[in-house]
Amino acid sequence: MPLEVMARADAPISLQASFRAEPGELLALVGHSGSGKTTLLRTIAGLWRPETARVSVDGEVWLDTAAGINLAPHRRHVGVVFQNYALFPHMTAAQNVMAAMDRGAPNPRAEAERLLALVNLPGLADRKPAQLSGGQQQRVAVARALARRPQALLLDEPFSAVDSATRERLYDEIIALRAHLKMPVVLVTHDMNEAQLLADRMVVIEKGRVVREGTTAEVMADPDALRAMGIREVAAMLPAVIVVHADDGLTRLDAATGPLFLPTIEGQPGTKVRVRIMAHEVILAKARPEELSAQNILAGTIAAITPGTGPGVIVHVRVGDDEILARITRRAVVQLHLQPGDAVHAIVKSMSVARDHVTRAPIEV
Amino acid sequence: MDWTALFLSLRLAGWTVAILLPVSILAGRFLAYRQFGAKGLVEAVVMLPLVLPPTVFGFYLLLAFGRNSPVGAFWQETFGHQLVFTFEGLLLASVIFNLSFAIQPAQRGFEAVPIEVREAAACCGMSPWRSLWRVELPLAWPGVMTAMVLTFAHTLGEFGIILMMGGSIPGETKTIAISIYDRVQGFDMAGAGIMSATLVAISLITIAATYMLSARVGRRLS
Structure with a gap:
């Protein structure tokens, strides 16, 4: 069952957008900074509530302003990888991952190590975030998001805080990881190259509105959509x-x-x-x-x-x-x-x- | 050496810390995270005891809790004795007077927890209480601990407000600071000296222990 999002707001930014992401699909929300793409992601996570909005996943309603439904973030099974990862600095990598598991989950430590191995980070489970490189921190953040067993996985500019060599490796890893992901994945990025490499479908957001939506190939071949992004790099x-x-x-x-x-x-x-x-x-x-x-x-x-x-x-x-x-x-x-x-x-x-x-x-x- | 006065001071400081610890955490967190219209005013009121002379503050507390005040009358009716010039009255004054020491550092501690980290805690499925316990408190702990040390040390040393609110009843309101003053008044310089030195030692040990502990917490975090 898909993730369906509809949001309308006038303040603090004008927003009028709706889109859906199918299970197992990677949908990229692409737009300039200030276009509202991160706000849409925060709406899904429950970190922000637009004036009028509806968010549902697997037929489960997380937010419906018309019906007065608004689940708190901790009641939504959502995995979020934040732009700066937002790892818990006082916990080790494994503890960070375990912190996202449901209480009473069996063998949390073994599960944390399995997830850390899945994101290519074996053997560093007992390091604190400060002892990890940017790329390693990003992997911990991904493992932590997955430990939540999310119905939707949200990635907020997850590659912007690392150098380009690391970024290329992380791209490959996310692509490899996707084989294990059955839930809809929403990637927020301002980088068309990144979106094209990773996404199945793209939603181009400009001033809070969807200006183009389609498969990656369709959007990338559309000069109007690219002009909205201010780029000439059709590819x-x-x-x-x-x-x-x-x-x-x-x-x-x-x-x-x-x-x-x-x-x-x-x-x-x-x-x-x-x-x-x-x-x-x-x-x-x-x-x-x-x-x-x-x-x-x-x-x-x-x-x-x-x-x-x-x-x-x-x-x-x-x-x-x-x-x-x-x-x-x-x-x-x-x-x-x-x-x-x-x-x-x-x-x-x-x-x-x-x-x-x-x-x-x-x-x- | 007036042991009764010393233990009374320690008891007063201990109770003040015990009462103010939850207040410090909840009020500090509230002021750190919430934005509201009267926030500046609330912060100013909390800071007021820092700038007022203790005698002025004690004078108002005496008015507020005296026999003729609503609070004082209620106390008299419920417990059969008046609130001022008792240990309870002293404790109440001490709690109020220490609000700035207890809240301000804790607020700074909570402000140092990045908002994304708190959001990440929520997105990891932690309820607000669980987030407080597992994420915010461990990170804000140095601030909360500083608040409690300041409160403890400050209560030990408080003089003016205790004199105004408590008088000098041995075993009830005569704290070590009052006792030292009494000795000096009675020309017992030796006795005053021993007690002063004891107070210096206790304060020093408390603060040193706290710094060592918070350094350890700091190492654990980094």
Whole structure:
């Protein structure tokens, strides 16, 4: 049963939003700071009550201002990972995790160690938060949220307080962890790259309102939604498999679109990854170009051309079962006579794919 | 050495701490977390005993709890004796006079607990009472402990208010501080000296023990 949220408020911020997240689904609430996304998360947790709101999960009503229902946060089975983790500083990692368990839970210590192992933190159970790195603290916070046996898991900018190298590792871990999660997961983030790597669906929030909602691929291909986010970085996600690490520093991957050569990607051959290809880094050619420095030339057909308001358009190129997005000028479309159904070649520079644009694919359940 | 006076002082200080401990925790927590219109006024009233001369404060307490006051009359009717010039009256005065020492440091202690940590406690399924016991109190403990030490030490040393409210009845209201004054008045400088030194030693030990304990708590937290 899904998590369903509806909230309306005038103060302290204007809010008029509703969305739902299915069990096992990772929904990203994306928006600028001050857009109201964290307020929506706090509404779910019961830390804030809008003037008019309804929150239900598994058919259980947590908040219904019309019916006068408002469960206190401690009566909602909700797991929250706070932006700065908010670990209990006087407790060890294991005690932090046990603190979220129901009283009288059998073998709390063993369960805490199981959860800490699940988030890749074995052997540090007796450390205090101050003795843990930022990434380790985040893992404890995730384990603590799961110890609550939540009906909904809420992640409030959980990657913003760590350095980028740690962040990449944590992305992979969250993706791996998702195989174990049966509840709806709501991720609040201002980082579109992060949302695209992790989320199944996205809700774009602007000034307290939902401006776009859809699958990650749909939203990321929508210039209007991206403009709402103030970004030009339309991008496609390509699933691929690591084939071999070449001596010259490039890694060969196989995607449905054909082989891809990218700067060294960590992982054993056979590891499934998702590669984020930025639309403005893709060049289209009608004929297969020769003697070109770019290493990746992918043949496909044009599925759609989405005009924006500016001089640019987004061309959706169907390659195998996947889609690549190319951001080119309206003028180029006219010059090349590009139309849906046309055969084209998409050219991607290897060096245009940043390391944090590659992530391990979810483990299939 | 006036042992009766010393034990009376210790008894008074002990009872004052016992009564003010829950007050300190609940009022300190309330003032730390809640925002309300009259908060500034309440804080000012709580701080008042710090700035008023004890004799002034004692004078008003004498008026408030004397035989002709509603509280004093009620006490007289219920217990058959008056409230002022008794140990109970002294304790009441001591509790009121120590409110600032008991609440202020505890309030600072609770204010030091980050709001996200309290929210995390709620989201971990802890009821407000359980959150207080398991999360807030352990973190605010140094503040609460400081409050209790100040209250204890301050009660031991209080003079003016006790003189106004209690008089100097041996075993009932004659505390060590009053006894020392009496000895000096009677030119028993040796006796006054021994008692003064004892009071200094007790105060020093109390404060040193507290600092050592809170240092240990601090190590446990970090």
